[in-house]
Amino acid sequence: MQRPAFAYLIAQVRDLLRLAVPVIVARAGFMTMAFADILFVGRYGVGDLGYLTIGNAAISTFIVTSFGLLMGTLVMSASAFGAGNFAECGRVWRRSIPFSIFIGAGCAALSLLAEPFLRLIGQTPEIARQGARVAMILGLGAPFILAQMACIFFLEGIKRPMPGMLVMVVANIVNVALNWVFVFGHLGFHAMGAAGSAWATTLGRGVALSIIATYIWNMTDHEKFAIRVRLPAGMWRDWPAWRAQRRLGYAQGASNTVEASAFNAMALMAGLLGVVPLAAYGILFNLIAMAFMIPMGLAAATAVLVSAAHGAEDARGVAAAGWTGLGACIAMLSLLGVIYLLFPMQVAGLYSSVPELIAVSAPLIAMASYLIIADGVQAVMSNALRGLGDGWAPAAMHLLSYVVIMIPAGWYLTFSRLHGAMGLVEAILIASLISASMLTGRFFTFTRPSQ
Numbered sequence: 216m217q218r219p220a221f222a223y224l225i226a227q228v229r230d231l232l233r234l235a236v237p238v239i240v241a242r243a244g245f246m247t248m249a250f251a252d253i254l255f256v257g258r259y260g261v262g263d264l265g266y267l268t269i270g271n272a273a274i275s276t277f278i279v280t281s282f283g284l285l286m287g288t289l290v291m292s293a294s295a296f297g298a299g300n301f302a303e304c305g306r307v308w309r310r311s312i313p314f315s316i317f318i319g320a321g322c323a324a325l326s327l328l329a330e331p332f333l334r335l336i337g338q339t340p341e342i343a344r345q346g347a348r349v350a351m352i353l354g355l356g357a358p359f360i361l362a363q364m365a366c367i368f369f370l371e372g373i374k375r376p377m378p379g380m381l382v383m384v385v386a387n388i389v390n391v392a393l394n395w396v397f398v399f400g401h402l403g404f405h406a407m408g409a410a411g412s413a414w415a416t417t418l419g420r421g422v423a424l425s426i427i428a429t430y431i432w433n434m435t436d437h438e439k440f441a442i443r444v445r446l447p448a449g450m451w452r453d454w455p456a457w458r459a460q461r462r463l464g465y466a467q468g469a470s471n472t473v474e475a476s477a478f479n480a481m482a483l484m485a486g487l488l489g490v491v492p493l494a495a496y497g498i499l500f501n502l503i504a505m506a507f508m509i510p511m512g513l514a515a516a517t518a519v520l521v522s523a524a525h526g527a528e529d530a531r532g533v534a535a536a537g538w539t540g541l542g543a544c545i546a547m548l549s550l551l552g553v554i555y556l557l558f559p560m561q562v563a564g565l566y567s568s569v570p571e572l573i574a575v576s577a578p579l580i581a582m583a584s585y586l587i588i589a590d591g592v593q594a595v596m597s598n599a600l601r602g603l604g605d606g607w608a609p610a611a612m613h614l615l616s617y618v619v620i621m622i623p624a625g626w627y628l629t630f631s632r633l634h635g636a637m638g639l640v641e642a643i644l645i646a647s648l649i650s651a652s653m654l655t656g657r658f659f660t661f662t663r664p665s666q
Contacts (some may be wrong), residue, residue, distance in 0.1 A: 227539040231516050235543075237376035239512030241367060244383025245360075246505045248390045248419060252412040253501050255394040257494070257567040262345075263408035264567070265490040268497030269342055270349025270413065272482040273329040274357070277322040279475040281361050283468030285315055288365050292372030304373055305441035308431065311365035319358030326354025338486050342493075349413045356417030363424040366431055373440070378430050386423035390415050469610045470597065477617035477646075481625050481639045488629070492636040495576040498566045499640065502583055503590065506551055510544050510591030514598035521602030534662035537599040541655070544591045552584035575636060582640045589647035596654035603661055612653045621646030 330347030397411030485496035517540030524532030597609035628638030
């Protein structure tokens with residue numbers, strides 16, 4: 216017998232939040248590091264804030280893509296844990312660490328091409344040089360953050376999210392302390408501005424990796440999970456045997472690539488407007504990214520609940536999980552959006568005391584109150600579809616919305632219609648609304664009652 220509708224809804228919300236909250240907190244730790252970087256560098260100088268923004272844009276696409284490629288670590292460790300095959304959980308982790316370091320080394324190598332790339336797309340020599348310096352320092356830390364992410368995915372897969380959360384607290388403390396030292400030049404160090412902030416982030420990521428890897432290696436039940444047991448044939452010789460673990464991340468990696476590349480293209484357009492609009496876009500992007508931690512956690516939880524209901528052939532549960540995730544996303548982001556809408560000057564003032572930068576940033580922040588909701592909806596709905604095994608359709612919809620539509624619209628509104636930096640925000644909002652509409656419509660077609 217089915218439970219009453221209200222009781223069923225309460226149960227769905229409880230299950231969603233129990234899964235989502237730890238993920239939100241853990242992922243927010245990554246963004247608070249970026250938030251601290253921008254706060255310190257914004258106080259140091261507008262020019263350096265622009266360099267930090269463009270440098271992050273040059274490297275972040277590769278790192279975000281790599282996060283997607285590692286998604287198989289979470290799914291496969293969770294699947295093995297649910298089946299009671301605890302030794303396989305450890306094998307998943309043992310494969311993921313060298314794989315993540317290998318991918319991170321590739322990101323580091325690509326960061327060496329940042330300056331010629333930035334020059335090629337029309338950035339001024341100074342912005343290209345300083346931005347590339349930031350990108351190369353962050354590139355050095357790519358193996359750290361990706362291996363750390365593999366560890367966090369593994370622990371979340373075996374239902375131990377707390378260590379990842381605590382490690383991010385430590386990493387943020389280290390990052391803040393090193394920003395104070397390196398950006399402004401305390402304790403005998405020279406002031407390094409944006410480059411100093413990049414070094415703080417890279418070293419903070421290294422500390423976080425060392426702590427979480429040490430924790431996993433020394434877990435009291437490490438024997439149960441075969442943490443210290445070598446892979447039977449080694450990672451590379453055993454490559455075909457763990458194809459499924461890699462393939463799970465391909466669609467997610469493709470979606471991450473498309474979306475991150477498109478957003479970074481908007482940052483590159485902002486660079487063509489000058490240092491102040493570029494810095495304002497950096498503030499906007501950080502606020503959007505911080506807000507995105509909410510739908511990221513809800514999206515992960517929604518995918519798990521949809522997938523579980525789908526596997527149980529529970530059509531009602533599939534629909535309830537997807538629409539509950541959507542409703543929770545809209546409700547939470549609406550509350551945050553009210554702050555962006557009513558207090559844009561005050562929010563901008565957290566990042567900088569320069570009146571010109573605050574004046575340019577405030578209207579963008581007010582518009583972001585609508586943007587974060589549309590962006591959150593498309594994130595939750597794409598993961599709901601992935602919970603149904605529909606991986607490549609969301610990737611195609613992201614490609615259409617954020618590359619085919621958003622980038623040309625951004626150029627047209629910014630430079631042809633002379634909307635300036637606001638044109639970039641308008642284009643992002645248009646693309647996010649289109650993506651959210653398509654993904655929501657597709658989920659509806661899968662879950663509508665049969666006639």
